[in-house]
Amino acid sequence: MFPIIFRRLALSIPLLVAVSAITSLLESFVPGDPARTILGINATKEQYDALRASLHLDKPFVEQYWLYLRDILHGDFGNSLFSGESVLGVIEQRLPVTLILVIGATALSTLVGVLLGVYSATRGRFSRRVFDVVSLLGSALPNFWLALMLVSLFAVKFPIFPATGYTPFAESPGQWAAGLVLPVISLSIGGVALISKITRDAMLSTLNLDYIRTLRASGVRPASIVWKHALRSCGLPVATAVGLTMIAYIPGTILVENIFTLPGLGTTVVDATNQHDLPIVQGLTITFTVMVIVINLLVDVLYSLLNPKVRVA
Amino acid sequence: MKRRTALQSSLGVVTALALAACGGGNTSGGAGPVNLTIALSSAPNSLDPSQIAVGPFLNYVDPAYATLLTRKADGTLGAGLADKWGYVGKGNTKFELHLRKGVKFADGTPITATDVVNSIKYFQKGSGSGGTWFRPLTFSTPDTSTVVVSSPTPNPDMGALFTPALLGGAIISPAGLKNPKELASATFGAGPYVYSAKQSVSGDHYVYVPNKNFYDKSAIHFKKITVRVMPNVNSQAQALKSGQIDLMYGTPDVAPTLAGDKSITTLKKPTTWAGLFLLDREGTVVKGLGDERVRQALNFAIDRAAITKAVYGDFGAPLSQPAMPGYDGYSPAAEKMYPYDPAKAKKLLKEAGYGKGLTIPVNYGSFDPSTTKMIQAVQDQLGKVGVTLKLRAAANFGGWINDLLTKKYAATVLSPGSGGDTNFYAQQAPFTKTGLMNLFGATDPDFDAAYAKLAKADPQSSGATAKDLTDVIVRKALALPVSATDTIAMYNSKLRGVEFPEGSAQLTSNTMWTTG
Numbered sequence: 077m078f079p080i081i082f083r084r085l086a087l088s089i090p091l092l093v094a095v096s097a098i099t100s101l102l103e104s105f106v107p108g109d110p111a112r113t114i115l116g117i118n119a120t121k122e123q124y125d126a127l128r129a130s131l132h133l134d135k136p137f138v139e140q141y142w143l144y145l146r147d148i149l150h151g152d153f154g155n156s157l158f159s160g161e162s163v164l165g166v167i168e169q170r171l172p173v174t175l176i177l178v179i180g181a182t183a184l185s186t187l188v189g190v191l192l193g194v195y196s197a198t199r200g201r202f203s204r205r206v207f208d209v210v211s212l213l214g215s216a217l218p219n220f221w222l223a224l225m226l227v228s229l230f231a232v233k234f235p236i237f238p239a240t241g242y243t244p245f246a247e248s249p250g251q252w253a254a255g256l257v258l259p260v261i262s263l264s265i266g267g268v269a270l271i272s273k274i275t276r277d278a279m280l281s282t283l284n285l286d287y288i289r290t291l292r293a294s295g296v297r298p299a300s301i302v303w304k305h306a307l308r309s310c311g312l313p314v315a316t317a318v319g320l321t322m323i324a325y326i327p328g329t330i331l332v333e334n335i336f337t338l339p340g341l342g343t344t345v346v347d348a349t350n351q352h353d354l355p356i357v358q359g360l361t362i363t364f365t366v367m368v369i370v371i372n373l374l375v376d377v378l379y380s381l382l383n384p385k386v387r388v389a
Numbered sequence: 390m391k392r393r394t395a396l397q398s399s400l401g402v403v404t405a406l407a408l409a410a411c412g413g414g415n416t417s418g419g420a421g422p423v424n425l426t427i428a429l430s431s432a433p434n435s436l437d438p439s440q441i442a443v444g445p446f447l448n449y450v451d452p453a454y455a456t457l458l459t460r461k462a463d464g465t466l467g468a469g470l471a472d473k474w475g476y477v478g479k480g481n482t483k484f485e486l487h488l489r490k491g492v493k494f495a496d497g498t499p500i501t502a503t504d505v506v507n508s509i510k511y512f513q514k515g516s517g518s519g520g521t522w523f524r525p526l527t528f529s530t531p532d533t534s535t536v537v538v539s540s541p542t543p544n545p546d547m548g549a550l551f552t553p554a555l556l557g558g559a560i561i562s563p564a565g566l567k568n569p570k571e572l573a574s575a576t577f578g579a580g581p582y583v584y585s586a587k588q589s590v591s592g593d594h595y596v597y598v599p600n601k602n603f604y605d606k607s608a609i610h611f612k613k614i615t616v617r618v619m620p621n622v623n624s625q626a627q628a629l630k631s632g633q634i635d636l637m638y639g640t641p642d643v644a645p646t647l648a649g650d651k652s653i654t655t656l657k658k659p660t661t662w663a664g665l666f667l668l669d670r671e672g673t674v675v676k677g678l679g680d681e682r683v684r685q686a687l688n689f690a691i692d693r694a695a696i697t698k699a700v701y702g703d704f705g706a707p708l709s710q711p712a713m714p715g716y717d718g719y720s721p722a723a724e725k726m727y728p729y730d731p732a733k734a735k736k737l738l739k740e741a742g743y744g745k746g747l748t749i750p751v752n753y754g755s756f757d758p759s760t761t762k763m764i765q766a767v768q769d770q771l772g773k774v775g776v777t778l779k780l781r782a783a784a785n786f787g788g789w790i791n792d793l794l795t796k797k798y799a800a801t802v803l804s805p806g807s808g809g810d811t812n813f814y815a816q817q818a819p820f821t822k823t824g825l826m827n828l829f830g831a832t833d834p835d836f837d838a839a840y841a842k843l844a845k846a847d848p849q850s851s852g853a854t855a856k857d858l859t860d861v862i863v864r865k866a867l868a869l870p871v872s873a874t875d876t877i878a879m880y881n882s883k884l885r886g887v888e889f890p891e892g893s894a895q896l897t898s899n900t901m902w903t904t905g
Contacts, residue, residue, distance in 0.1 A: 108788030114434060116442065117790050117825060118520050158434045159591050160573045169590060224623065232630045239627040240619060242593075337619045337628070339593035346620060347432060347592060350756075352787055 080376060088369045092362060096148070099361045100141045103354050109133075110157055110352040131157065144358070153362075154355035156348075163359035166344060171363065173242055173340035174329050178367075180260040182322045185267030190307075190314065192268065193275025197283065198302060207276065214269030219328055223262035223335045230258060240337040259336045263328050267321035274317040278310035285309075311382040319375035323368055424613040425884075427899060428625040428637040432592045432618045436584060437572035438559040439515025444895065445638055447553055451898045452597035452614045453495070454559035454578035457486055457505065457551035459898065464891030466548045470500060470560060470579060474548060481543040481845060486551065488534040494562035494579045495600045502530035508561040509538075511569070521825060522550055522814070523557045543844035545851050546811045554810075554895055581609045581900050593618055610903045626879075629653060635884055636899075639877035641704040641759075647879055654882045657704060659713045659873035660894035661806030663763055665751065666819055667868055669799035670831040675749050678799055682741040684866035688727040690734035690774040696766040697872040700759055704875040710863045711807065711816065713873040716892050718812030718855035723863035734774045746775030752792040753802035755782035760804040763871060796828055806874055809894020812855035813843055820867055835861045 111127045119127075128134045132143055147154060153163035196207040231239035237258050243251035282288065283306055291301050333342035341360055348356035433441050433449040441450055458474060459467040466474070473487040492500045506528040513523045529537045540547065551558025565577025574591065576584040582597035589596045597614040617634060619625045625637040626647055639647070639655065647653050667687075672679025693707035709727045712718040738744060753764050761782070768778040781798065783789035793801055803826065808815060819826040820836055839858040846854045862868065878896055880887050886902045889895070 106785075107783065107791075108785040109791045110787060112790040113785060113787030116786075117793075159432070160435075160570070161591055166592070224627075227624075227627045232627055235631050239631040239633055240624050241617070241628075241633060334621050335624055337593075337617065337621070337624050339590050343620065344592060347618075350620075350785065351434075352785055 080380060081373065084369075084373050084376060088366075091369070092365055093145075095365045096145070096358060096362055097141060099358050100144065100354075101137070103357060104137050104140075106352065108352055110354060113352045114157055153359045156356050157353045158351055163355050166356060167341070167359055167363050170339055170341050170344050173338050174326075174333070174342060176256065177259055177263060177329050177332065177338070177340060178322060178325045180256060181264035181267060181325050181328075182318065184260055185264040185271055185321055186314075186318050188264075189268045189271025189317075190275050192272035193314075194279055194302060194307065196272065196276045197279035198298075204276075207272070211269045211273050214265050214272075217265060219262050219266060220331045220335055222265055223258070223332055226258045226262055227335070242336075242338045242340075255336075255338075259332050259338060262335075263325055263332045266328075267325065270321055271314065271317045274313050275310060278313045279306060282306045282309045312379065315375060315378045315382060319371055319378075322371050326364055326367055423611070423904075424615065425611045425636075425899065425902065426615045426617060426634045428617050428619045428628060428634045430618075430620055430622060430625075430638070433595075435573040436576055436595075437515070437569070438556045438561065438578075439512045439520065440573070441556070443554060443556060447556075447895060448616050448899055449595060450556065450559060450576075450578075451553060451580070452582035452900055453576035453580040453584050453600075454556075454561070455492075455580040455603075456553050456556070457558035457560065458548055459901075460549075460552045460554065460890045460893055460895075462886075462888055462890050462897060464893060466552065469551070469558070470505075471551070474551075476547070477537065479847075481545050481547070481847075482540050484538045484540075484547040486536045486538070488536075489604065490534070492579060492604050493602045494560075494564075494577070495583045495602055496562060496564055496577070497602050498562060498564075500560060500562075500579060501533045502536045503533070504563060505536050505560055506530060507563065507566055508559075509557050511561060511566050512557045512559075520557075521818075522555060526550075543841075544813065545844060545846050545848075546813050549811065549814070553898055554893065579603070581605075582611075582614055588613075608900065610900075614899060629879060629881070632881070636878060636880035636887065639879045641702050641875075641877070644704065644877050644879065652882050654880055654884075654887075656878045656880070656887065656889070657875040658889040658894070659706060659708075659715070659808075660876040660889075661808040661874050662708055662711055662713060662870045662872070663701075663705075663760070663802070663806040663874050664708075664871035665764075665767065665800045665869035666803055666807075666826055667800050667866075668826075668828050668831075670833070670867060671829060673799075673829050674797065675747060675799040677741065677743050677747040678749065680741045680743075681865055682737045683743060683747070684869075685727070686734040686737035686741070686774065687771065687776065687869050688866050689730045689737065690776065691767055691770045691869070691871060692729040693871055694729070696763060696770070699766060700762045701872055701874055704877060705872040708870050708873040710859050711819070711868050711870055712812060712855075712859050713808055716808070716811075716815075716894075717852070718815065718859045720856045720859040720863070722856075723860050726863050727866075731770075731774050738775060743775070746777060748777040748779055749800055750779045750781065750798045751800045751802070752781040752783060752789065752798040754786065754789040754804040756785055756789075757804040759874070760802050764802050767869075767871060793828065800869070808873075811892070812858055813840075816840065816858060816862065820862060833861075833865060833867065835865060836867065 111124055111131065111133060115124055115127060132140050155162050156166060196204055227239050230236050238255050242255050245252040288301060288306060291305060329340055330342035330345060333340045334346055341363060344356065345360045427448050429445050429448060433446055435441055436449060438450050438454055456469045457471040459469045461467040470489055470492050471486040472489040475485060477483040477485050488500060488502060494500060509523060525541050527539045531537060549555060560579060562577040565572050575586060581600055581603045583600045585596045585598045595616045599609045603609060622640055622643050626643050628634045629637050644655055667678060667684060669675055669678045677683040688709065693709065697705045697707045710720060710723040753760055755761050764780060768780060771778055781792055783792050792798060818824040821827060821840060822830055822832050839861045843854040843858050876894065878887060883904055884902050886897060888897055890897060
């Protein structure tokens with residue numbers, strides 16, 4: 077197990093360097109001048125030159141990137157060009173909101189997706205057709221549209237949940253939970269559709285295998301066959317779907333956080349991009365990459381737990 | 390039994406969530422908001438008054454920084470930290486301010502004339518949008534509560550500099566001036582509230598709590614003022630409908646969706662003029678623009694009513710002058726100078742030697758959808774008289790400024806427009822020789838004479854001279870205005886005192902609003 081984790085982590089280092097280099101390069105092509113954006117048109121030439129120098133914008137791209145990389149190795153991701161806050165501070169403050177959203181949506185979509193998939197696989201053809209239509213709708217509905225509909229219905233027409241905003245858990249656990257209900261639901265719908273479809277297909281294949289027939293013939297209870305034996309065999313494809321879904325939720329949070337005005341990484345990345353706040357954009361890109369690496373690692377670990385053959389491969 | 394327990398638990402959780410959710414609003418029964426929550430689309434770049442932009446951004450500094458003077462709803466100047474003010478002598482160059490007795494900063498230290506001067510001197514060095522006006526000023530302090538401000542050139546509206554509209558009169562304490570870096574994320578003012586970093590999350594919400602050292606406790610109307618950053622204007626509208634926020638600035642797309650909701654009041658006022666700044670008025674890049682007849686032809690060639698209706702709908706009005714109805718300098722006579730007349734435009738172009746047309750490079754910010762629509766409509770109509778606009782779109786504000794400073798573009802569109810000041814301030818930037826938006830340093834003797842006359846005008850005659858100035862600008866076609874566009878404020882109907890003061894483009898200070 078540990079060699080797998082070690083190998084994966086070692087491979088992630090060049091990946092992170094490549095991502096940070098590509099982000100910096102792409103940012104350098106974005107038209108506009110961060111110093112001008114910050115200072116506006118009123119600034120004098122002296123103010124403008126001083127700010128460019130302090131941001132290293134007067135240096136060639138390679139030197140700018142090298143300075144950035146050097147600072148990162150010293151644990152300094154720089155400061156926001158606008159608010160002056162440290163990038164790590166911003167990430168630290170906002171990461172929990174995004175993580176809660178991603179984890180909440182993954183948990184919800186896994187639970188509902190697996191239940192629906194199993195239910196559909198064990199029912200008749202008509203139920204499966206209905207399931208196919210609902211599943212297709214679930215994957216086709218854009219989550220921003222769904223979010224707006226949920227807000228209109230459950231925050232405005234029937235004011236059960238707040239339309240926007242985030243309350244920290246320490247301030248009020250009830251309001252914290254209430255504020256997350258609609259964002260988590262709107263984020264998770266696509267995942268529910270994917271996980272339930274994969275679960276259903278895997279379950280249908282498994283239920284036709286010889287050992288299931290043997291179990292049936294031996295008089296094992298149908299519920300036990302489905303939930304204890306067959307579902308375990310479906311573990312690999314379902315774990316893959318959960319991993320993919322979780323990764324898809326990371327960019328998904330950008331829209332959902334913006335619609336519900338949650339102070340997470342998604343809203344921050346949009347603001348920072350609009351403001352041309354390069355240190356924040358770079359810091360967040362690295363954070364998102366780390367999140368994807370960690371999720372992939374967790375899926376790999378889960379794989380090797382479910383199927384020992386993977387450890388040998 | 391197990392199933393029943395699970396059901397009961399589920400119901401319990403849902404009920405608890407619903408109760409918790411219902412308890413989070415701002416309103417308290419029928420009494421109106423106890424706390425005030427304002428939504429804005431962008432976070433401030435800084436809380437430092439010398440760095441922050443004006444307009445809606447004022448909401449971030451308004452609560453914590455008292456200004457020397459205020460603007461009353463009738464448009465006249467009101468007392469602030471100063472309770473007496475006025476010009477000294479004739480010529481509009483010296484202005485005196487007397488500080489109110491016993492005023493203190495939020496940290497409890499008394500405010501002296503020297504503190505006021507030091508604060509304004511700090512402001513002079515800043516890059517905020519009001520800084521330009523303060524740079525030429527000098528100061529003296531005859532005693533500890535009097536400040537005399539001197540301007541090298543006449544200024545008929547010096548008091549406006551010390552209102553929230555331009556922020557130089559938002560006095561910063563010596564503690565703040567000592568650590569200018571801290572001004573970005575904390576407040577060091579003398580306003581009715583202080584910024585609470587502990588309750589705020591930078592970039593998300595900014596919380597202000599009452600200042601126990603404020604000189605007038607009766608003027609503190611809220612337990613808490615919160616400014617929430619909500620980039621999505623549809624989310625703002627939903628939050629306003631559900632009572633989570635009390636005020637937002639609307640857009641022409643969103644405002645109609647809230648129409649008919651009695652709990653929400655919509656206020657609109659023309660505050661900016663949209664159109665083209667004809668930068669190259671001496672024909673450096675496009676020779677033709679140096680000819681008055683060509684500039685007039687451009688003004689005759691556009692159908693302002695049609696463009697305004699298509700782009701701004703109910704939230705704009707056709708306009709042919711760089712001043713808006715209800716503001717200083719608006720001239721009904723100027724409004725009639727350029728009726729839509731493409732035939733006349735073609736005739737003027739032919740007379741000027743451009744019968745076969747001419748090409749004008751124009752830069753604009755495509756980050757503002759209305760600006761994009763407007764300039765494309767203007768491009769289409771000018772094309773019909775043979776004038777080609779070669780458009781250069783900038784995806785962000787920094788890009789727009791960079792393009793502008795290359796001096797390759799003979800005209801530009803200032804997004805979201807210009808206006809809302811008295812004519813003396815409004816026309817300085819685009820048309821005076823050293824004006825910030827006069828990139829080519831163009832001069833016009835008629836304009837200069839009219840501007841100098843306005844600068845020296847006494848309050849009794851300044852209205853007429855301001856109109857004369859507008860007439861000159863329009864007659865000589867120094868710009869190509871298209872529409873007067875509205876600022877839209879939508880707010881909880883229980884709020885009182887939310888209004889645009891007479892002749893001003895900015896809402897009254899949020900500290901002046903009340904409830905119930």
